Amino acid sequence: MELLALASDARFLNVHRNYFERQNVRFVTYTGKGQLEEFPGLMIFIPIECQGQLVSPVDIWRQFLAREHPEKRLAIAGVEAIEHHNYLDLLALPRNFFDFFDNLKAVDAEDWIKLDTEALDMEEKMRRFYEGHGKESVTYTLSKISLKIEILSTRLKETGYQQAWEELFEPLEGETVAYTEEKWKELHRRWGHYVSFFQYLPFREEMLEVGRLIAYVSPFFEHNCREEVLFTQLESRKNIDRIFEILDTIKQEYAP
Amino acid sequence: MNKRTPERALFIVWRWKEADALWHTAEDQSHLHCISENWLFEEETLEIIAGHLRAYTTLPQCLIFLHRKRHPRSYISTLFRFLQEKLNLKETGKLTCRLFGYGSDFLYLTKNPKGLLGDGELGGWVEYQDGQKKEIKVIEDAQKKTIRQGHFDSVWNYYQHEFKMKVYRLERDLSVHFAPFTEPGYSQNDVSLYAHLEKDTPLSLRLLSFVGEKIEEEEASQYQEELFDDCAENLKAAYGQKASEVYSQLRKSIDEVLLGNSLEKIPPHIAIPQVRRQFMQLRDLMPERITY
Numbered sequence: 001m002e003l004l005a006l007a008s009d010a011r012f013l014n015v016h017r018n019y020f021e022r023q024n025v026r027f028v029t030y031t032g033k034g035q036l037e038e039f040p041g042l043m044i045f046i047p048i049e050c051q052g053q054l055v056s057p058v059d060i061w062r063q064f065l066a067r068e069h070p071e072k073r074l075a076i077a078g079v080e081a082i083e084h085h086n087y088l089d090l091l092a093l094p095r096n097f098f099d100f101f102d103n104l105k106a107v108d109a110e111d112w113i114k115l116d117t118e119a120l121d122m123e124e125k126m127r128r129f130y131e132g133h134g135k136e137s138v139t140y141t142l143s144k145i146s147l148k149i150e151i152l153s154t155r156l157k158e159t160g161y162q163q164a165w166e167e168l169f170e171p172l173e174g175e176t177v178a179y180t181e182e183k184w185k186e187l188h189r190r191w192g193h194y195v196s197f198f199q200y201l202p203f204r205e206e207m208l209e210v211g212r213l214i215a216y217v218s219p220f221f222e223h224n225c226r227e228e229v230l231f232t233q234l235e236s237r238k239n240i241d242r243i244f245e246i247l248d249t250i251k252q253e254y255a256p
Numbered sequence: 257m258n259k260r261t262p263e264r265a266l267f268i269v270w271r272w273k274e275a276d277a278l279w280h281t282a283e284d285q286s287h288l289h290c291i292s293e294n295w296l297f298e299e300e301t302l303e304i305i306a307g308h309l310r311a312y313t314t315l316p317q318c319l320i321f322l323h324r325k326r327h328p329r330s331y332i333s334t335l336f337r338f339l340q341e342k343l344n345l346k347e348t349g350k351l352t353c354r355l356f357g358y359g360s361d362f363l364y365l366t367k368n369p370k371g372l373l374g375d376g377e378l379g380g381w382v383e384y385q386d387g388q389k390k391e392i393k394v395i396e397d398a399q400k401k402t403i404r405q406g407h408f409d410s411v412w413n414y415y416q417h418e419f420k421m422k423v424y425r426l427e428r429d430l431s432v433h434f435a436p437f438t439e440p441g442y443s444q445n446d447v448s449l450y451a452h453l454e455k456d457t458p459l460s461l462r463l464l465s466f467v468g469e470k471i472e473e474e475e476a477s478q479y480q481e482e483l484f485d486d487c488a489e490n491l492k493a494a495y496g497q498k499a500s501e502v503y504s505q506l507r508k509s510i511d512e513v514l515l516g517n518s519l520e521k522i523p524p525h526i527a528i529p530q531v532r533r534q535f536m537q538l539r540d541l542m543p544e545r546i547t548y
Binding site for chain 1: 421424428431432435436438439440441525528529532533536539545546547548
C-alpha cells in the first residue's frame, strides 16, 4: 500500500524504513492536492518544524478532508507520547500496521478528538496571519485597496489617470507616506513572514497563487500606484480581486 | 532611592565599554542593564546586580546573561544563592540565568536580526555568513537611553520558551535516533544503546551536557546554544524542587539506558519509552508553551 506523507523532517520518514518495508507500506511525499485521489490516505508526521517553530497542521487537514474527501484516512505519527485514536507512536509500533490503519477513525466522525500536542495549532497561526497585531486585518486592508482600485477603474472612464490618481492616492497634506503604498508594504512583509507555513496546509496551491500575484502586482503599488502603464500591464484590478477572493475564502473556512 | 519597578529586567554581563549602563524601552516597562565584566572580583558584579534589584520597589521578572568564557556553570548557583541572600528572597522563581557566548546565541544580531548584541555594543554593523554586511540599530535614542521595543521583546520572548524547547528537541532527537531499536520483533534485546550513540556528534554532546558533563568550547563551538550548561541550576530556580527531583531521576535513567552504565539490560522497546516518559514528566512541570 502507498500512503501520502507530510513531514518537515525526513528523519521521521526514514527511521522505520525496514519496518514499513516489511509491512509493505510505502510513503510518497505530499506535493499537492491532486495526489489525494490516488491514495487511500495521508500520514502527517508531527511536529512540523518551520522557521524554528513547532506547529501542527492536523486540525486544518482534518477539516479539509472531512469537507472534500471524507473517504480518505488521516493518520498522525510522531515520537511524542500522545493518546489519540489516529496517532501512530513511532516508539510503539504495532506488529501489524494494518491493525492500526484499518481502525482509524473517519475524518468526519463526530467524536473525533482534537489532537493535543506541544506544537502550536496552525489554526492559531492562520488567525495571527489574518488578524495581525494592528487594528486592520489582512482582508480589511485588501478590501480597502480593492475598493480604491475599483474606483480608479471607474474614474478612468471619465477622466485622465493623473487626475484620478490625485483624487485617490496622492498623500494628504502633512502625510509622508501614502496609505495604499504603506498598507501594501505591510501586507508584503506579513506575507513573507507566514508563507513558509502555508506549504504544509491543504490550500498550499491557492496560497502559492496569492504569492505569485502579490509579487506580480507589487511594482504598481511600490510606486504608490502612480504608473498608469503598470496599472494596465499588470492587470492590477483583476489580480487584487483574485488575491482578496482567495484569502477571504480560506479565512471563512479555516480562520473565521 | 527606590525607582519604579519595570515588568521585565534583563541583565547582560559582557565586555561593555561602559561599566554599568541602564537602557530602557520607550514605555519604560522593560529595562536592560549592561554591566561590564571587567570587574576585578566577581562579587563586585554580583553586588551591582543585587544593587539594581534592591533599588526597585518590587522584584521584576529577571533574565540574567553571563558569558560562558568567564563564568563556569557552577557560577549560576553562586549567583542565585547570592541574590537570594542579599534580597531576602524566599524563592527564586522570578530569576533566570543563562550562559551565552561565541556568537551562537539568540542575543546576537548575527543569529537573530532582532537581537541586541553587535560587535561589542548594542546594535551596529553585522556581517552575515554569506559575507553581506548590514547595519542594525538597536538604540532608539542614545540621549534618552532608549532601545527599540521589538529587539527587547524578541530576546525576552525567545528566552521565556527556549529552555523547554531545548529539552523537547533533545527528547525528540533521542527518540528518533533510537526508534529503530523499539520495532516489534527487534531481536537484539541486550544491545548496548551507548554503542549506537556516536561520540562527539551534536546529539551525544547535547545529551552529555544535559546530564551535567562539561563540554569543552572547541568541541561544540557551532552549537553552544543547544547545550545545557545551565540546566540543573535553572531547573531548580525556575521550576522548583519537584522539577529538580524529576530531572535527577531522568538523569539516572539516561545514565543507565542510553549511556550504558548499568549491568542490568532492559529491552530497548521498554527502556526507551521509559526515558521518554520521564522527559515528558519534566516538561509537564514547565508551564510555558514551547512555541509562541
